[in-house]
Amino acid sequence: MTLAAEQLSVALRGREVVRGVSFTLDAGQFVGVLGPNGAGKSTLIRALLGLLPASGRALLNGQPVAALPRAATARQIAYLPQGQALHWPLSVERLVALGRLPHLAPFSRLSAADEAAVARAMRLAEVEHLAHRTATELSGGERARVLLARALAVEAPALIADEPLASLDPEHQLHGMELLRAQAHGGGLVVAVLHDLALAARFCDRVLVLVDGRLVADGAPPTVLTPALLEQVYRVHARLIGDPPVPVITKRIIADR
Numbered sequence: 001m002t003l004a005a006e007q008l009s010v011a012l013r014g015r016e017v018v019r020g021v022s023f024t025l026d027a028g029q030f031v032g033v034l035g036p037n038g039a040g041k042s043t044l045i046r047a048l049l050g051l052l053p054a055s056g057r058a059l060l061n062g063q064p065v066a067a068l069p070r071a072a073t074a075r076q077i078a079y080l081p082q083g084q085a086l087h088w089p090l091s092v093e094r095l096v097a098l099g100r101l102p103h104l105a106p107f108s109r110l111s112a113a114d115e116a117a118v119a120r121a122m123r124l125a126e127v128e129h130l131a132h133r134t135a136t137e138l139s140g141g142e143r144a145r146v147l148l149a150r151a152l153a154v155e156a157p158a159l160i161a162d163e164p165l166a167s168l169d170p171e172h173q174l175h176g177m178e179l180l181r182a183q184a185h186g187g188g189l190v191v192a193v194l195h196d197l198a199l200a201a202r203f204c205d206r207v208l209v210l211v212d213g214r215l216v217a218d219g220a221p222p223t224v225l226t227p228a229l230l231e232q233v234y235r236v237h238a239r240l241i242g243d244p245p246v247p248v249i250t251k252r253i254i255a256d257r
C-alpha cells in the first residue's frame with residue numbers, strides 16, 4: 001500500500017489552501033499530519049481521498065485516486081472525518097457495522113466475517129460495553145471512540161483519521177495512539193491529523209508539517225519537531241524532554257506590535 005501526493009493543490013472559493021504538496025507514504029508507517037489551525041490539513045486529506053477537486057495527483061498504489069470507483073477507494077482507505085455529527089439513533093453496534101458497507105453488495109446482509117470484523121473493531125477500540133447504547137446519546141469522547149471503531153471495522157489497508165484524539169481523555173488519548181501505531185506496525189498505513197505534539201513525537205514514525213497549505217517539514221519526529229521549527233510554525237516556545245525527545249510547549253510568542 002502506498003499513498004502519494006504529487007504537486008497536489010486545492011483551491012476553495014478561489015483561494016489556494018493546499019499548495020503543491022508532494023510525498024509518498026508506505027505501509028507500516030504511522031504518519032502524523034501537523035500544522036496550525038487553517039493550515040490545510042483536512043483539505044489535504046480530503047483531496048488525497050479524492051473527495052475534492054484538486055490539481056496535481058493523489059495516487060493510491062500508483063493509480064490516480066480520482067479515477068478509482070469510490071467504493072474501491074473506501075475498501076482501501078478507511079476515513080475517520082473530523083468531528084463527525086451523528087443524526088440517526090442507531091445502536092452503537094449497528095453504527096460500527098456501517099464500516100462494513102464498502103464490502104457489501106447492495107441490500108445484502110452482514111456475513112459471519114463482517115460480524116467478526118465489527119466485533120474485532122469494537123474490542124480494539126474498547127467500546128464493547130457501549131454496543132447496545134444509542135449512538136446519538138453518547139458523550140463526545142464515547143462517540144469519538146465508537147467512530148474510530150467504525151473506521152477500524154472497514155479493515156482497510158490504510159486508515160486516515162482527522163483529529164482522532166479530539167475530546168478523548170488522557171487515558172483514551174494514549175490508548176488511541178497505541179492502537180493507531182499498532183495498526184501501522186501490523187502492516188497498515190495510518191495517517192492521523194494531530195494537534196498534540198508530544199503524542200505525535202512519542203508515537204508517530206513520521207510527521208508532515210503543513211503551514212499555509214505548504215508542506216514545510218517531513219521526517220522523523222526528533223528531526224522535525226525542534227524548538228526552532230515549533231517557534232516558526234506555531235509561534236510557541238518549546239522545551240524538549242526525554243529520550244526520544246518530546247516537545248513541551250512552555251509559552252506563546254507574542255509578536256511586538
Ligand SMILES: Nc1ncnc2c1ncn2[C@@H]1O[C@H](COP(=O)(O)OP(=O)(O)OP(=O)(O)O)[C@@H](O)[C@H]1O
Pocket residue numbers: 012013017035036037038039040041042043044
Ligand atoms: N468549504 C470551504 N470553503 C472555503 N474555504 C474553506 C472551506 N473549508 C475550509 N476552508 C478554508 O481552507 C483553509 C484550510 O482549512 P482546513 O480545514 O483544511 O484546515 P486545517 O489545517 O484542517 O485546520 P484545523 O486545524 O483548524 O482543523 C482554512 O482557511 C479554511 O477556512
